[in-house]
Amino acid sequence: MSELVLDVKNLHVSIEGSPILKGLDLQVKEGEVHAIMGRNGAGKSTLASVVMGHPAYEITDGEIHYRGTDIKEMDVFERARAGMFLSFQYPAAVPGVKVGTFLKKSTEAVQGDNFNAREFRSDMKNNMSSLDIDRSYLNRYVNDGFSGGEKKRLEILQMMMLKPKMAILDETDSGLDIDAMKIVSAGVNSVIDGSGVLVITHYQRLLDYIKPDFVHVMIDGKIVKSGGPELALKLEEKGYDWLDN
Amino acid sequence: MMYQKMQSPPRYNHLWKYTPWREVSPGKLSDKPEFQESGLVYLNSESEQSMGFSVQTEGSVPLSSEDIARACLSQEATKTHVIDLNGNEDMVNLRIDANSEFSIMRIHFNVKQSSKVCVEVVGTASWFGLLITGKINSNCHFDFGYSEKLPESSRVVRCEDWRLNRSSVFNMAGLSTQSFRRKSDLRISLEESSSEFYGSLAVHGLGSKKDDTHVEIDHQVGNTFSDLNIKTACDESSRSISTGRLYIREGADGVDSGQVFRNLLLSEKARADSIPELEVYADDVQARHGAASAPVDEELIYYLMSRGLDRENSISTLVEGFLADAYSNLKSEKLREEMRTRLRIHLDCLANH
Numbered sequence: 001m002s003e004l005v006l007d008v009k010n011l012h013v014s015i016e017g018s019p020i021l022k023g024l025d026l027q028v029k030e031g032e033v034h035a036i037m038g039r040n041g042a043g044k045s046t047l048a049s050v051v052m053g054h055p056a057y058e059i060t061d062g063e064i065h066y067r068g069t070d071i072k073e074m075d076v077f078e079r080a081r082a083g084m085f086l087s088f089q090y091p092a093a094v095p096g097v098k099v100g101t102f103l104k105k106s107t108e109a110v111q112g113d114n115f116n117a118r119e120f121r122s123d124m125k126n127n128m129s130s131l132d133i134d135r136s137y138l139n140r141y142v143n144d145g146f147s148g149g150e151k152k153r154l155e156i157l158q159m160m161m162l163k164p165k166m167a168i169l170d171e172t173d174s175g176l177d178i179d180a181m182k183i184v185s186a187g188v189n190s191v192i193d194g195s196g197v198l199v200i201t202h203y204q205r206l207l208d209y210i211k212p213d214f215v216h217v218m219i220d221g222k223i224v225k226s227g228g229p230e231l232a233l234k235l236e237e238k239g240y241d242w243l244d245n
Numbered sequence: 246m247m248y249q250k251m252q253s254p255p256r257y258n259h260l261w262k263y264t265p266w267r268e269v270s271p272g273k274l275s276d277k278p279e280f281q282e283s284g285l286v287y288l289n290s291e292s293e294q295s296m297g298f299s300v301q302t303e304g305s306v307p308l309s310s311e312d313i314a315r316a317c318l319s320q321e322a323t324k325t326h327v328i329d330l331n332g333n334e335d336m337v338n339l340r341i342d343a344n345s346e347f348s349i350m351r352i353h354f355n356v357k358q359s360s361k362v363c364v365e366v367v368g369t370a371s372w373f374g375l376l377i378t379g380k381i382n383s384n385c386h387f388d389f390g391y392s393e394k395l396p397e398s399s400r401v402v403r404c405e406d407w408r409l410n411r412s413s414v415f416n417m418a419g420l421s422t423q424s425f426r427r428k429s430d431l432r433i434s435l436e437e438s439s440s441e442f443y444g445s446l447a448v449h450g451l452g453s454k455k456d457d458t459h460v461e462i463d464h465q466v467g468n469t470f471s472d473l474n475i476k477t478a479c480d481e482s483s484r485s486i487s488t489g490r491l492y493i494r495e496g497a498d499g500v501d502s503g504q505v506f507r508n509l510l511l512s513e514k515a516r517a518d519s520i521p522e523l524e525v526y527a528d529d530v531q532a533r534h535g536a537a538s539a540p541v542d543e544e545l546i547y548y549l550m551s552r553g554l555d556r557e558n559s560i561s562t563l564v565e566g567f568l569a570d571a572y573s574n575l576k577s578e579k580l581r582e583e584m585r586t587r588l589r590i591h592l593d594c595l596a597n598h
Contacts, residue, residue: 055547075556077554080551096566097563109552
């Protein structure tokens with residue numbers, strides 16, 4: 001039986017006193033891909049940030065369990081070291097910090113005593129090759145001067161290096177052309193086995209490449225409908241209005 | 246005039262406005278400390294000759310400077326190390342051993358061919374004074390790096406005067422990491438056309454350190470270029486002051502110059518002042534300047550923490566990146582990498598302290 005990786009129950013979240021999530025429930029098991037769709041402002045990115053532990057958000061009610069452990073009090077880096085990963089919608093630029101250095105630092109931090117330099121180099125080479133990333137990236141500063149597509153590739157490269165048990169992809173498809181989307185999706189698919197994946201997207205086309213087991217629709221801070229991949233096709237055709245009531 | 250008889254510079258003298266002489270002077274103004282010459286050690290395994298390096302010592306001739314720091318350093322140094330540089334591809338590494346309570350060193354660089362030199366000051370001195378003069382001859386490229394490993398309670402006075410001849414290129418990099426009080430007064434004269442100066446300084450402030458760096462760039466003739474980049478990261482209750490005096494003389498048309506100061510404030514008590522000072526007497530010139538101070542970006546910390554780095558390590562990584570970027574404008578890959586390595590070692594030492 002697959003392990004329950006992420007278990008969100010009745011989650012209520014506010015930022016600066018304004019409620020954003022209003023009783024959200026979600027369960028993701030190992031090997032499952034869940035897609036979350038919804039209008040702008042529905043709270044999708046807030047969900048991703050809260051699960052990863054962003055300090056600006058206040059959990060006013062509800063629970064978040066990761067692999068059976070309540071993580072509400074865990075710091076962001078502890079969640080990352082426990083195997084959680086968030087691919088950012090807008091990855092931050094870190095001037096002066098080279099990609100190669102950053103990848104090594106983060107992999108060392110997450111893997112701890114299990115870090116093996118030779119394995120790291122081999123993984124990096126293979127993962128960069130599969131994402132069609134040139135080696136010259138390693139000497140560039142993290143996301144500094146990167147195009148939208150380059151940033152997203154780097155996010156997925158980091159995910160592949162860190163081998164998370166729970167990966168959250170926040171609009172990873174934005175800024176990607178069709179070819180890049182195929183490459184990035186292949187990278188995501190390579191980590192699904194043994195991990196739970198939560199894909200936040202506006203467009204059904206990403207789900208042609210990353211096949212979801214479940215599709216959820218968020219409206220006003222709650223999941224109002226769940227279904228299989230056919231739900232994404234229906235949303236593409238009909239939009240969200242039919243779900244308003 | 247003996248510097249002890251000179252009047253302490255008044256606060257309206259812009260050079261000593263932020264750090265009065267008494268804060269960095271060797272002892273009280275009335276004192277006559279026992280100065281000791283510091284040792285100069287050549288570190289490369291190759292012979293000095295093969296590295297195009299030679300050094301001789303001669304008596305120190307006092308400068309007829311009205312500046313009290315230069316007067317002090319040139320009067321108290323008993324000798325000048327005259328270093329001839331006859332060309333090298335690899336970096337010449339020099340160490341200055343400053344182990345006496347009041348340590349002093351005077352060096353003159355005569356850059357005859359394109360060369361690279363990195364200096365590191367180490368030791369236990371409670372006060373260290375350094376006077377460097379240098380002439381970069383026509384068509385020569387000179388890369389010069391400077392850093393210190395002195396006690397956290399030390400006081401440092403560093404004065405440098407460089408003259409650039411026709412079509413010479415001077416890359417100057419500095420890393421200021423320790424010492425309790427430090428005053429640097431670095432002056433660069435672009436004396437002949439097509440000479441270029443690239444200055445990159447990184448300052449890491451900790452504890453109650455105060456770092457006052459003054460860089461004076463004098464475009465004496467037209468068609469000369471200068472680019473100054475100073476980055477400061479101040480933590481705890483440290484303070485930094487950076488002044489960049491850009492002087493473009495009358496008739497020096499075609500000068501292209503710029504200076505940028507950026508400060509990262511890592512605590513509420515930290516303070517950084519950046520003061521560009523432009524005096525432009527020519528018409529057809531470019532003189533860019535900019536200054537910015539900001540606290541560390543919490544979103545960046547969050548991003549790094551989401552990759553498994555704890556908060557302390559995230560901030561340290563951001564500081565390293567921020568300061569390492571100070572060296573981006575250098576036109577020498579070797580010097581850039583050398584300074585970044587020194588910065589990394591400094592931060593690693595702090596992390597393991």
